[in-house]
Amino acid sequence: MVDLEKPPAKKADSATRGAALWATLIAVPVALIVGLVVFWQVVPDNSDKDAAPAASAPVTVPATPVQMTAPKLDERDTQVCLAVTSQLPTTLRNLPGRKVSAGAEQNAAWGEPPITVACGVTQPVMCERVDGGKPGCVPLDATMLRMDGVCWWAKDGPATDEFTTMDREVAVKVSVPGSYQQTGQWANEFSLPVVKTVKSTTTGVPSGCKG
16 A cells, blocks of 8 residues: 555656746746846946047147247337237147247247247238239238138148238238148137237238228
């Protein structure tokens, strides 16, 4: 009688083990899912960080001075240019100031490639005719920009754009390499220092820059 009762017990054990196995199979995926949910809640979300544009690496600025010429100025122009350079920023937006090879009292530079300011350059003169006139005169169809009270002659170059004041007693020229976007806006950074330090003139000023 005892032997006859043992087989049913084995079936019960087999059924129990089967149920336990199914419970384990179900529990493991559930545990994995719960674990992943917890992991996602704990790990910082870097999606915004990855989507944001990376900050551009700062450009290495050479320690060597920027090569610039320094024409001899008369006493009056020297005083005016000293006043101009005294008003120039040590940092131009994010560009650090640099030393110049000559004429620190009339020249200044920032960044690499360098943006430069030269005070006391030859006063630009408008051409008398459409086909020219005086050598080196400013063409009658030249681009003039009136920015923050200063009339700038904008001259595009293959590598560098030049902006020279047309309405000041002492001319100031800003040179901006074409690698900088919106070169005219960079030149406009110097309009306020020019207004503060250089008297305006009406002689030879293009009609579009008057008033």
